[in-house]
Amino acid sequence: MVLEPRTEGGSEHRDRKVWLESCAKHYGSVVALAEVELAVEDGEFLTLLGPSGSGKTTLLNLIAGMVQPTSGRIWIDGADITRVPPSKRGIGMVFQNYALMPHMTVFENIAFPLRVRKMAEAEIRRKVGEVLDIVRLPDVGKRKPSELSGGQQQRIAIARCIVYNPSIILMDEPLGALDKKLREELQLELKQLHTQLGITVLYVTHDQEEALTMSDRIVLLNHGKIEQMGPPDELYFQPRTLFAAEFLGDSNIFDGTVAGLGEFVSVYSEPGASMMARPAPIAEIGKAVKVLVRPENLTLLRQCEESGLANRLSAEMVDSIILGGVIKCYVRLSDDTTVVVQELTKAERAPPPPGSKVSVAWSAEDTLILPAVGGMTEGGGTAAA
Amino acid sequence: MAQNVRESSVGGRPGAPLAAAVSAWVIYLFLIMPSLVVIPMSFGDKDEFMFPPESLSFYLYGQYFFESTWMATTLQSFEVAILTTFLSLLFGVTAAYGVVRGNFPGKRFVTLFLLSPILVPVIVVALGLYLYFSTLGLSGTTFGLVLGHTVHATPFVIVIAMAGLRHVDPNLEAAARLMGASHVLTLRKVTLPLLKPTLIAGSLFAFLISFDEVVIAYFVSNTTTETLPVKMYSAIQWEISPVLAAISTLLIVLSLVICVSGTALQKDDEKGE
Structure with missing residues (x-):
């Protein structure tokens, strides 16, 4: 089959590695992916993040060619590959269960894509040796995959991808089956490989910490739609929706009504106090909003302590948990909502005992207002995995 | 507990x-007991059934190997069984692949239809084949016999192959495809090697089903194409020859060898992985 690359999509798509042009996937009446526009830039580490059923795996499978889009087109390196079979897309993929061939040795596994490409035997030996060095497993070529640990198997799977220089490597929760310590180790290693080799990676995970650690950009998906897209710090510090705020990091959220606009927005909130928040385009006087403040931005004050921070609520101490370097304090406000405060652990500053009267305070800069709808707990539309 | x-x-x-x-x-x-009792009987030295035999000899085995047409019939049985094995493996594995990996409307119905020969009594299948083949002119031919046995053996191969395919991770096939392998290459380098134990079990089973089958063979074959079980059945009706004891003993040995070697091959394979 001869493939005519279609290049009519406009020059702005050409320098993009992958370009999903209004792609949607429906299964009968179920919308797995609503119409989505997504570009992956050359050399980028892009992460698709979202809860299960948010459409991230569907999106990955569309690019891999495992499923066909209901509508829209997919471009790789400036060519329309919407109808091109997976074997001709020049893509690499790392699976959660490694998907190494159990009947082949490690060497034969890595050589497989090269043999498919009819490469000369000497060249194959050299290349396989090279990538085994890159993943720091130079001596396992003769073993079967089942004789390796999970972490080693995944490194072999990664080697099998980078050996044939695919234009993009898709990774479907590749570290999901590993324990926490190994996962963190491999996260760093993957990130290093990405920088060192300049490969383009599209990474799927439901683990927000993993996404924040590794990505150049995060695409947050929910109910088959892109909720927000941007660098990790932008998603963390400037979530645009309640869902984004709740999914990435911990958050304290209050109901409120916008009461005044100015250098800071003032919001009248349920616990009977007025709060100052960072200005936002959605702020209109009288509008119901959600107020977000991260636990690490809150300061816990003894009853009469002064702080000079713009926002302050009185509360009652409920409990505290030491998590090593940080301590989490749970306090109850006058309207019974629980607020989490996260502070650095300090020996000379033990948390107040449960039941004691305290205050929580924070600055206006650390306070965000968000639209009142679209949180994690709300249904909104149908979605499938 | x-x-x-x-x-x-x-x-x-x-x-x-x-x-x-x-x-x-x-x-x-x-x-x-009935299986064991034929073993001592097969070493008798008279042209009648004796239990226990008066003295031990290989007289009956000599009769089987060198007298009469028993050997020709045995070869015919082997030929039919081997051809049946190939055909039912070809049809069974491809059908199982389609049903396990495919995703199409009416999949359950197709599966049931493919397995339906198991649900129909063999005598009904045999009668149907007899009537159908006589209009086609296939009655009494080796080809007809092979087709009849293939109809009988294929559903069993399908069941075995479906179970085997469910143990082959579809991600392995997806990985091979993404690495650039065509459908055929993926099948040849990934799916079939991983199905090896299944293919061995399936072919042994198909072989034994055909080699052992008497009802369909009785209906479809004639005197020039009859198989070993058919000839044995006729022999017990007309001549009551004690050679049958020797043949039965050999069949027991053959079944044992096939089963044991099948198990051994599968064990080796597991070790190899």
Whole structure:
């Protein structure tokens, strides 16, 4: 089959590695992916993040060619590959269960894509040796995959991808089956490989910490739609929706009504106090909003302590948990909502005992207002995995 | 939990496990006796059935190997069984692949349809084939016999192949495809090698089904194409030849060899992985 690359999509798509042009996937009446526009830039580490059923795996499978889009087109390196079979897309993929061939040795596994490409035997030996060095497993070529640990198997799977220089490597929760310590180790290693080799990676995970650690950009998906897209710090510090705020990091959220606009927005909130928040385009006087403040931005004050921070609520101490370097304090406000405060652990500053009267305070800069709808707990539309 | 059960049965009625074991052995011996009884009989030296034989000899085996047309019939049986094995493996594995990996409307119905020959009594299949083949002119031919046995054996191969395919991770095939391998190459380098134990089990099973089958063969074959079981059946009706005891013993040995080698091959394969 001869493939005519279609290049009519406009020059702005050409320098993009992958370009999903209004792609949607429906299964009968179920919308797995609503119409989505997504570009992956050359050399980028892009992460698709979202809860299960948010459409991230569907999106990955569309690019891999495992499923066909209901509508829209997919471009790789400036060519329309919407109808091109997976074997001709020049893509690499790392699976959660490694998907190494159990009947082949490690060497034969890595050589497989090269043999498919009819490469000369000497060249194959050299290349396989090279990538085994890159993943720091130079001596396992003769073993079967089942004789390796999970972490080693995944490194072999990664080697099998980078050996044939695919234009993009898709990774479907590749570290999901590993324990926490190994996962963190491999996260760093993957990130290093990405920088060192300049490969383009599209990474799927439901683990927000993993996404924040590794990505150049995060695409947050929910109910088959892109909720927000941007660098990790932008998603963390400037979530645009309640869902984004709740999914990435911990958050304290209050109901409120916008009461005044100015250098800071003032919001009248349920616990009977007025709060100052960072200005936002959605702020209109009288509008119901959600107020977000991260636990690490809150300061816990003894009853009469002064702080000079713009926002302050009185509360009652409920409990505290030491998590090593940080301590989490749970306090109850006058309207019974629980607020989490996260502070650095300090020996000379033990948390107040449960039941004691305290205050929580924070600055206006650390306070965000968000639209009142679209949180994690709300249904909104149908979605499938 | 399991320990409690054992303790109560041991403490409550001490004779119960013993009685169970004894009755199990009695039933087992009752079932296996007819097979075992032919073995000493096969070493008799007279042209009549004797149990126990008066003296031991290979007279009956000599009759089987060198007298009459028994050898030609045996070769015919092998030919039919081998051809049936190939055909039913070809049809069974491809059908199972389609049903397990495919995703199309009416999949359940197709599966049921493919397995339906198991649900129909063999005598019905045999009669149907007899009538159908006589209009086609296939009656009495080796080809007709092979087709009849393939109809009979394929559903069993499908069941075995479906179970085997469910154990082959579809991600392995997806990975091979993404690495650039065509459908055919993926099948050749990934799916079929991983299905090897299944293919061995399936072919042994198909071979034995065909080699052992008497009803369809009786209906479809004639005197020039009859298989070993058919000839044995005729022999017991018309001449009551004690050669049958020798043949039965050889069949027991053949079945044993096939089963044991099948198990051994599968064990080797597991070790190899």
